[in-house]
Amino acid sequence: MDGLGAGVWGLVALAVIAIVAALVLLARRGRGADGGDLLARVYVMMERDSAARLADGEAQRTRLDQFRAETADRLGAMAQSLTRDLAEARVRQSEALREMAETSARQLDAIRATVDERLHEAVERQMQTSFQRVLEQFTAMQKAMGEVSAMTAQIGDLKRLFSNVKTRGGWGEAQLRAILDDVLPPGAYEANCRLREGSAEVVEFAVRMPVRATTPPLLAIDSKFPTEAYERLLDAVDRVDAEAERAARRALETTLKIEARKIAAKYIVPPVTVEFAVLYLPTDGLYAEIARIPGLVDEIGRTCRVMIMGPGLLPAMLRTIHLGYVTMALEERTDGIARLLGATRQEMLRMDGVLERLARNASAMSSSIDEARRRTRVVAKQLRGLDGIDPDAAPAMDEGAAERGETEFNGA
Template sequence: MILDVVALLNRPVVALAGVEVTGLAAALAALCFVLGFAWLRAAGRARRGRAALDAAEQNTARLDQLVRSQAEMSGRMQTMTEIFGARQADLTRSLSDRMDGLTSRIGQSILSTTRDTKASLSALAERLAVIDQAQGEIRSLTGEVVRLKDVLANKQSRGAFGEGRMQAIVADALPASVYVFQATLSNGRRPDCLIKMPNGAPGLVIDAKFPLEAYSALETSPDAEARAAAASRLRRDMEVHVRAVSEKYLIPGETQDTAFLFVPSESIFATIHESFDDVVQKAYRAGVVIVSPSLLNLSIQVVQAVLKDARLRASAGRIQSEVRLFAEDLERLDARVAALKGHFAHASRDIDQISLSSDKLKRRGDRIAGIELGDEAAHPPAGSLARG
């Protein structure tokens, strides 16, 4: 059998380029090919292994470098963390200090604002209280105006209102012995008030019956035509009343050359002087002065000053007499003081003489106390005691 296998291997299998190739040669060739292919594969694997080993070494070196870089990075990160921590602590302290300062300033600002607000609210409350009081006074004044309107609607009430206000002004400023309401003059006329002037001077007449009907018509005129008619009526009534006051109350030697015509309202007085200046000038030339409550009060104060001056002048003689008696008493006092001064001078001389005698006695006592007691003391020289 072995021989058969050998014979089979030696049998030509294929012819290549005229050369016969036996089975053994083909087998050997195939074996060589397989071995060469295996060697090539092994060489390739070896190269790939070396390449992989080189790559692994490179990766290891890179890994070592990466580890070192990571360690350095970790150190730097730790340093940066410490730096950031310190800076964060400083920043926290700075922010805390600033927040404390800001909180303090805000607190002070809030306190100041609170105080200012409280002060403003207090001032506002006071002003509101004043406004409330003013509103109450305005309401009261409104009621008084309404009552005044009701009073002025009646002629008799108007006269009583003006006269009452005039009497209140006079009575508040002057003593009762100086004025007389509804006094009777020598011609039988009775003015509303007569003020007695000092030193026998003529009295001052005040009339309070101002014609207010025409003024009321002027104020309530619905149109310009009615207003012009009311103004004409007021001018005529004023001229008539001024003439009546001048003729009735201006009596030479008994009353002053000027009489007061009292107007019970400042607004009426302003309207008259603004729109009826011609009537005011005529009244002045007639010796009648139109006065408002404020002007009457001022005039009464002037009269009060005149009365005070008159009282001082009346007391001047008595004051001079008292001063003269005071001077006489002062002269007597001066004479008595001079006499007392002389007495004091004489007493002073006597006191000086007494003091001189006292000094002599003291010196003599000192000499007596200084004598030594002995034989001389037992038998003093003759005449020594006599000299003493």
């Protein structure tokens, strides 16, 4: 409202200035007796107008004060109402928050109790399961320890057993015999066979080769088990001693070459035997170490004509020999079938001759039957003459009867 009053007073001032300016112009134009009166009237009018304006200003000021008082009262009432509403809203919000907090607390307590109960049950189950598993593992470990102890004792027994050369050779020979019995047919090999007449040397096993001959050649198979050199090699590998490992491999190579030369000198006796022999190693581990030495197997096969085989390779060769026996049996059966077919052909030729003679006899029999029928018709004519029937009166009937009788006879 202060701004409105200032604007009104500005307008009043501008109006006064405009009136004064107009009066000055009029005074300059009409200088005379009437000019003074005119100014006086203007002055009076101006005072009146000023007084009226002052009265209006006072009235406006009064109204403005009243408006300010009313506005202040309204604003006060609004502020009180707003304050009261805010206080009530704050109280309601506090109550709602307190109820929410209490509800959340109750729900959290219920959730905590449920979680604690389930967690307790899960922990108990897990502890029972873990304890049971621990007991089972402990039992299994005790059992395994017992088995390890038993295995250790057995290994010690095996070491003591294999420390004897004869026992070691007997074990290799028994294993080789089991393989031969499992693969070859009965009677396909001989044990402890003497290859030379008058010689005391006998080979452990001699396999008869599947060939057509009066005396089939033999394949000599001898088992060797150089455990000393092999154990030194394994011990050097366990100790990661490269120099000792090389020395053990050289010793094993030397031992094997010596044994191969002995087998070649004793057990390769053509034509009693084939041109080669087999040196059998009882374990695949030993054969793997021999095969790992570069060129050893090829050199022994080339120079000594001795094949080195282990438990994994020997059955394959024996199955090849067994297949040769099967082939021979098939060839013998083929020869028997050929002889049977030849005899059958001869019998068929004889049967053809018999059938030919039977056909000639059948032809002669047919001629005899025709002659007998002809004679029968002649006799029938003569008999009809004796019965008083003219033989010439019914020749057609006789011929028809004869034809019917021939047809019935042929059909019979």
